[in-house]
Amino acid sequence: MTEENNTVKEKVLFGKERNPSNILPQKLTLDSRIKFRCHPGVKCFTACCGGIKIILTPYDILTLTKRLGIPAHEFLHLYTVPTYLEKTDMPGVMLKLREEDNKCPFVTPEGCTVYTDRPTACRYYPVGMADFHEGGSKDADGNEIPSEEEKFFFVVKEDHCKGFEEDKEWTVREWREDQGVDVRDEMNKEWLRLVMRRKSFGIQAELSEPAKRMFFMASTALEQFRQFIFESSFLDTYIIDDETIEKIKNDDVELMHFSFKYLASALFGVQTLKIKEEKVRAKIKEMKEQQDETVLSSIKEYEEFKKSRGQN
Numbered sequence: 001m002t003e004e005n006n007t008v009k010e011k012v013l014f015g016k017e018r019n020p021s022n023i024l025p026q027k028l029t030l031d032s033r034i035k036f037r038c039h040p041g042v043k044c045f046t047a048c049c050g051g052i053k054i055i056l057t058p059y060d061i062l063t064l065t066k067r068l069g070i071p072a073h074e075f076l077h078l079y080t081v082p083t084y085l086e087k088t089d090m091p092g093v094m095l096k097l098r099e100e101d102n103k104c105p106f107v108t109p110e111g112c113t114v115y116t117d118r119p120t121a122c123r124y125y126p127v128g129m130a131d132f133h134e135g136g137s138k139d140a141d142g143n144e145i146p147s148e149e150e151k152f153f154f155v156v157k158e159d160h161c162k163g164f165e166e167d168k169e170w171t172v173r174e175w176r177e178d179q180g181v182d183v184r185d186e187m188n189k190e191w192l193r194l195v196m197r198r199k200s201f202g203i204q205a206e207l208s209e210p211a212k213r214m215f216f217m218a219s220t221a222l223e224q225f226r227q228f229i230f231e232s233s234f235l236d237t238y239i240i241d242d243e244t245i246e247k248i249k250n251d252d253v254e255l256m257h258f259s260f261k262y263l264a265s266a267l268f269g270v271q272t273l274k275i276k277e278e279k280v281r282a283k284i285k286e287m288k289e290q291q292d293e294t295v296l297s298s299i300k301e302y303e304e305f306k307k308s309r310g311q312n
């Protein structure tokens with residue numbers, strides 16, 4: 001990657017590339033063939049690990065914190081900066097590039113020091129997947145279901161990338177498997193769906209500050225989210241079966257998937273979690289009491305108004 005190109009790129013995560021002129025105008029399928037190989041022998045080795053915006057998914061954060069053996073709050077502080085996701089008001093994080101050379105904190109001349117746990121966006125490059133989260137049919141919970149025809153792939157080909165001059169040929173399917181993209185897609189899909197759902201609402205309906213905070217906590221700090229579940233009134237409020245409770249107590253990936261369900265329910269009213277009947281009744285009672293108070297206070301105000309006009 002040349003230095004001039006090093007400022008505005010974003011590795012493909014949401015199915016789009018910042019600079020569309022680098023996308024080859026060809027719709028690819030899983031069986032399409034591409035000629036590409038990236039390895040330490042290429043002249044441009046690690047050149048694409050700088051001057052880029054690498055957004056981290058919750059699963060990226062989970063695997064990187066495990067890899068580095070540090071808690072999420074420390075990881076966020078040391079290696080990330082805040083950003084907004086897909087031009088929405090949903091807060092997320094991206095990798096903080098080194099000040100001295102504007103490169104990824106994990107890159108060395110020998111390559112990526114976290115390679116087997118590298119983020120999703122790094123795995124996609126240079127084969128992106130088109131934005132299948134928008135459109136499509138919906139399931140019973142209102143979740144979008146992409147049909148196979150809506151998925152297609154494209155290649156991002158930048159002049160500096162010498163990988164296209166290598167002799168290795170693959171199908172898109174083989175490439176994705178080799179890069180571990182399929183597994184990541186599975187881990188990220190519910191979270192990406194939340195972001196795309198938010199995006200489709202447009203800026204008119206702004207998320208409340210507590211909703212943004214909750215989204216950020218559940219997306220970036222699973223341990224804190226676990227505390228929220230087990231140390232607040234959460235389990236008194238929602239109907240959660242014992243098996244799920246056991247799983248999310250000990251298993252971070254289960255907890256992550258559970259957090260996506262919770263967010264879909266809390267932010268978008270999707271019926272993924274059910275609230276206990278008595279809590280619903282208590283809420284209705286509280287709302288009714290508030291309503292009664294409002295009615296009583298407006299009657300009182302009206303009576304005072306009449307009195308001030310000398311009417312009875």
Ligand code: SF4
Pocket residue numbers: 048049050054104105106107108111112113114115118119122
């Ligand atoms: S995480 Fe690894 S592959 Fe991704 S930009 Fe950093 S050094 Fe490159």
Ligand code: SF4
Pocket residue numbers: 001037038039042044045046047048049125126160161162163164
């Ligand atoms: S071949 Fe392409 S993907 Fe590999 S290091 Fe060079 S620029 Fe990056």
